[in-house]
Amino acid sequence: MLAQQKHHIIDLFSAALQPIIAGTDLHPTVTLERPRDPAHGDIACNIAMQLAKALKKNPRELAQSLVTAVMADPAHVNLIAAAEIAGPGFINLRLTAAAKQEVVKVVLQQGAAFGKSNIGEGQKVLVEFVSANPTGPLHVGHGRQGALGDAMSSLFQTQGYEVTREFYYNDAGVQIATLATSVQARAKGFKPGDTAWPESAYNGDYIADIARDFLDKKTVEASDGAPATASGDMEDFESIRQFAVTYLRREQDLDLLAFGVKFDNYYLESSLYKDGKVNSAVEALIAADKTYELDGALWLRTTDYGDDKDRVMKKGDGTYTYFVPDVAYHIVKWQRGFGKVINVQGSDHHGTIARVRAGLQAVNVGIPQGYPDYVLHKMVTVMKNGEEVKISKRAGSYVTVRDLIEWSAGDAVAADGSRDLTRGRDAVRFFLISRKADTEFVFDVDLALSQSDENPVYYVQMAHARICSVLAQWDGDKATLGEVDLSLLSAPREASLMAKLAAYPDMLEHALEELGPHQVAFYLRDLAGELHSYYNAERVLVDDNQLKLARLALMVATRQVLRNGMALIGISAPNRMQRDPIEVVAQIAGQD
Numbered sequence: 001m002l003a004q005q006k007h008h009i010i011d012l013f014s015a016a017l018q019p020i021i022a023g024t025d026l027h028p029t030v031t032l033e034r035p036r037d038p039a040h041g042d043i044a045c046n047i048a049m050q051l052a053k054a055l056k057k058n059p060r061e062l063a064q065s066l067v068t069a070v071m072a073d074p075a076h077v078n079l080i081a082a083a084e085i086a087g088p089g090f091i092n093l094r095l096t097a098a099a100k101q102e103v104v105k106v107v108l109q110q111g112a113a114f115g116k117s118n119i120g121e122g123q124k125v126l127v128e129f130v131s132a133n134p135t136g137p138l139h140v141g142h143g144r145q146g147a148l149g150d151a152m153s154s155l156f157q158t159q160g161y162e163v164t165r166e167f168y169y170n171d172a173g174v175q176i177a178t179l180a181t182s183v184q185a186r187a188k189g190f191k192p193g194d195t196a197w198p199e200s201a202y203n204g205d206y207i208a209d210i211a212r213d214f215l216d217k218k219t220v221e222a223s224d225g226a227p228a229t230a231s232g233d234m235e236d237f238e239s240i241r242q243f244a245v246t247y248l249r250r251e252q253d254l255d256l257l258a259f260g261v262k263f264d265n266y267y268l269e270s271s272l273y274k275d276g277k278v279n280s281a282v283e284a285l286i287a288a289d290k291t292y293e294l295d296g297a298l299w300l301r302t303t304d305y306g307d308d309k310d311r312v313m314k315k316g317d318g319t320y321t322y323f324v325p326d327v328a329y330h331i332v333k334w335q336r337g338f339g340k341v342i343n344v345q346g347s348d349h350h351g352t353i354a355r356v357r358a359g360l361q362a363v364n365v366g367i368p369q370g371y372p373d374y375v376l377h378k379m380v381t382v383m384k385n386g387e388e389v390k391i392s393k394r395a396g397s398y399v400t401v402r403d404l405i406e407w408s409a410g411d412a413v414a415a416d417g418s419r420d421l422t423r424g425r426d427a428v429r430f431f432l433i434s435r436k437a438d439t440e441f442v443f444d445v446d447l448a449l450s451q452s453d454e455n456p457v458y459y460v461q462m463a464h465a466r467i468c469s470v471l472a473q474w475d476g477d478k479a480t481l482g483e484v485d486l487s488l489l490s491a492p493r494e495a496s497l498m499a500k501l502a503a504y505p506d507m508l509e510h511a512l513e514e515l516g517p518h519q520v521a522f523y524l525r526d527l528a529g530e531l532h533s534y535y536n537a538e539r540v541l542v543d544d545n546q547l548k549l550a551r552l553a554l555m556v557a558t559r560q561v562l563r564n565g566m567a568l569i570g571i572s573a574p575n576r577m578q579r580d581p582i583e584v585v586a587q588i589a590g591q592d
Contacts, residue, residue: 001032001034001042001043001095001099001502001503001506002102002103002106002502002505003117003505005079005095005099005102006032008075008079009032009043009045009079009080009093010030010032011075012070012073012075012076012080013030013045013047013066013070014030015069015073016065016066016069016070016073017030017047017051017066019069020051020055020062020065020066021051021055024054024055026051026054026055028047028050028051030045030047031045031046031047032044032045033045034503034506035092038499040086040092041082041084041092041093041094042093042094042095042100042499043092043093043095044090044091044092044093045090045091045093046089046090046091047066047091048060048062048063048066048089048091049063049088049089049090052089059088059089060085060088060089062089063085063089063090063091064085066091067083067084067085067091070083071083078096078098078099079095079096079099080093080094080095080096080099081094081095081096081097081099082094097487097490097495098486098487100495100498100499100502101486101487101489101498102486103498103501103502103557104486104489104498104501104553104554104557105482105486107501107557107560107561108481108482108553108556108557108560109482111560112560112563112564112567114504114505114560114561114564115158115504115505115508115561115564116158116159116160117158117159117160117505117509118159118160119159119160119509120156120159120160120161120162121160121161122162123160123161123162123339123340124161124162124164124337124338124339124340125153125156125161125162125163125164125338125340125341125342126163126164126166126333126336126338126340126341126342127149127152127153127156127163127164127165127166127341127342127344128149128166128167128168128341128342128343128344129145129146129148129149129150129152129165129167129343129344129345130142130145130146130149130167130256130261130263130344131145131167131168131169131170131345132169132170132252133169133170133171133175133176134169134170134171134176134179134245134248134249134252135175135176135178135179135202135248136202136204136206136248136395137204137206137248137251137252137255137395137400137401137402138252138255138256138400138401138402139395139398139399139400139401140380140382140398140399140400140401140404140432140443141346141377141379141380142401143259143380143401143404143428143432144377144380144432144433144437144441145344145345145346145377146256146259146261146401146432147259147261147428147429147432147433147569147570148344148375148377148432148433148437148517149165149261149342149344150165150261150429150569150570151433151517151520151568151569151570152342152344152375152515152517153165154517154567154568154569154570155508155511155512155517155520155568156512158508158512158568159508159509159512161340164264164265164338165262165263165264165265166263166264166265166266166267167263167265167266167267168266168267168269168329169249169266169267169268169269169270170269171245171268171269171270172269172270172273172325173269173322176241176245177241178198178200178201178202179202179241179244179245179248180237180240180241180244181198181200181201182198182201182202182203182207183207183210183211183214183240183243183244184211184234184237184240185197185198185201186207186208186210186211187211187214187215187234187240188234191208192396202396203396203397204395204396204397205396206248206251206395206396207396210243210244210247210248213230213243213247214230214232214234214239214240214243214244215230215232215234216230216232217229217230217231217232218230220243220246220247220250221246221250222246222249222250222253223249223250223253223263223266224249224265224266225246225249225266225268227246228242228243228245228246228247229243230243254402255400255401255402258401258402258405258421258425259401259405259425259428259429260425260429260570261570267329267332269325269329272325272328272329272332273325277328277329277331277332278320278324278325278328280328281324281327281328281331281359281363282298282313282314282320282324284363284365285300285313285327285359285362285363286298288362288363288364290304290362291313295316296316297312297313297314297315297316298312298313298314299311299312299313300312300313300355300358300359300362301362302354302355302358302359304358304362305354305357305358305361305362306354306358307354307355307358308354311323311355311358322352323352323355323356323359324359326352326355326356326359327355327356327359327360327363330356330360330367330371330372331360331363331365331367333372334360334365334366334367334371340373341371341372341373342372342373342374342375342515343372343373343374343375344375344377344437345374345375345376345377346376346377346378347376347377347378347379347438349374349376350376353374356372357369357370357371357372373515375437375515376437376438377437377438378437378438378439378440378441379440379441380432380440380441380442380443381440381441381442381443382399382404382442382443382445383442383443383444383445383446384407384445384446385445385446386446389445401428404424404428404443404445405421405424405425405428406421406424407424407445407448407449408423408424408427408428408445408448408449409421409422409423409424409425410423410424410449412424422572424448425571426457426461426571426572427448427449427455427457428443428448429569429570429571430456430457430460430521430569430571431443431448431456431457433517433518433520433521433569434456434518434521434522435518436516436518437516437518451577456521456525457571458577459525459528459529459532460524460525460527460528460562460566460571461566461571461572461573461574461577462528462532462577463527463528463531463532463558463562464559464562464563464566464573464574464575465574465575465576465577466531466532466535467531467555467556467558467559467562468559468575468576469576470535470540470541470552470555471552471555471556471559473541474541474548474552476549476552478556480549481549481552481553481556482553484546484549484550484552484553485546485549485550486550486553488546488547488550489550489551489554491537491538493530493533493534493537493538494534494538494551494554496530496533496534497530497531497534497554497558498554500526500527500530501527501557501558501561503523504523504527504561504564504565507519507520507523508520517569520565520568520569521569523565524562524565524566524569527558527561527562527565528562531558531562538551540552540555
């Protein structure tokens, strides 16, 4: 159901309620939803059940009174075909054929804007995701964060929010020292397994690559920050550290580029110390009397905010625990004007939530409870050739995002003869958001390579390509389709397809409310299924010119919504699939 139609029906019910609630203090809100079973109708409303007790009326009788009033209002004629009472007082509505067909015209008019709204206009949102330590290539967990965070950002943008995508670099602490020590050992000629190899060192081949380029005195530059030129001196630990961090930030930039994810801003943990933000946060907590000293350490009273025990902020050696800079960082986010902040992180960060939120409440600067929001994702298991893949030669201990993209691309070749990683990127992005973040996910490389209906991204892209192939057989002007007679779209499969198109805007709203971009993937799979079913049931390029034009309009509208959804989650919308330019044409020729 389209937004305008939804508001129209709500207005009809609100008008019908006025004489019923007159003289009371009731201010009911009419809500509409889709019945789980389409056989029950197109729209359901439970307002009678909500109000029955307060009005001391039988809910079914109240529902009948509302239905009678709504159906007596002349404004319902072109919108509601029938209304019935079900169960204890549900009101089920069936839309007119004209109301269902209206979606085709609206999609053709709005194009890429279909599904968008301005409910978030004027509101700033920061989505922080990936935020990998610059100590190695991005792993598949970072890939899941990248797919989730980027799609979530796009969801907010569709609803009018001003969105900033941010990457937080943990470029301070023990892990950075370990990185530098690992590179230094490689530069000195040691390798994993040697007696002199540090026990905590990183073992991937990338460490050897960094060491070689450091000794060659190369210069590297990341997407944000000053370039680093190696001194070549294997005893120059600070130069090794700076060069290694910048080198890996650049490598992560290349991983993100291959993944099609871009950030608006990069924020360095080290800057929080350099700019005094960490010290300022600690001083604010001390001034608020939310800390105490015990056993040589500084503690935060996190139990005042629901934590199971107080937490150490500053250890006896003078160093801060890891959640303290996180508190400082989120104070900065608030000061930058972001009233809404989403952090997409691994489920191993669960313990951090209470501590960070407690710190933000304790500084008492007006930050609301529950700030920031967290979306925590679970592990990704990678299967290839029927077996679990646990390590990568590149990383030494885990599968990288780039591994996954390259494996899922197969032997695809671009027009210029180079290897085409688009198919791999599309598969990885679609697969990694196709489940709720809090569920574990198995990424099956063999399925990602499959050119069959079992591969969901192929199934969706094939629907788009199939429509493009139909349109390629028609030599008319697409601009003329906006004026066709849509009343001819009366076949059952056409009604189902149009209903799915009309559900797109509501789906976006629900996905945003639940911070669940997986719903977009579900929707695209369902829409593709409706398209394939319709294509197999009805001919598009029929002899009747008016019917043909109406069906072509439906095809163009469906293609547009597929494009909108695929663009939102960052996958391409190919005009034809690599395997079947001849097969697709043959299928269409078989229809005609």
